[in-house]
Amino acid sequence: MERTTTMFQPDTVHEIFKLVWGQLASKAERAKDDLDDTPEGEVVAAAGATKKIRSTSANANALKLSCELLHLFVCEAVQRVAIIAEGEGLSTIEGTHLERILPQLLLDF
């Protein structure tokens, strides 16, 4: 297969990652708060706060690689779906075709 450039932008992927990481962090925080509503109170909370800010960051190349992975995912999905549709002699890809390839696709990625 010849190299085609990705349409996915690292910025977009980065923002999605940050969104998910933010959600995970706040969820973890809430779980922690539920666990320890203990007296030692403020000192612990302050120490925890600085620790919790340790939000994950991403390397630029890692983001580009993630874009590439998503690109491969979509390409693979479309190619598989196209093969199924072709086999049925149709020129339009329908939902049922996607349903057929979905389980294996998800296992492969």
Place this chain on the structure above:
Amino acid sequence: MKKREGLSDSQCTGQRLRNRLKLAVIATAEREVQKHEMQISPHVMTALADLTFKYAEELAKDVELFAHHAGRKSVMVDDVLLAAHRNEDVVAKLRAFARSLTKSKEHQPEKKRKRAPNKEPDACA
């Protein structure tokens, strides 16, 4: 655009990102489909975009876990490679891509370094 009512901030950004990703998915899928000289129904496109977004979310979780497991706060190329470990072909492709990335990075600073000394004497003169 419709005014969003009762949506939280993160929901808004989530929707925005979903749309942005959808554009990329549509562009990619459209290009891929044209190779087969076929058409893709809008429903399938929406489903595919949704699927890709969910996949990206799962990828984010995986990659963060891997980075933390390695004792890092920053996600590196290796974490992404690890996230794709289910499929050897994908890993091989990504590895080749990663290599090309690091190579191009190595070349760039060299060019800059070569140009910089040339400019300085000009400026002095």
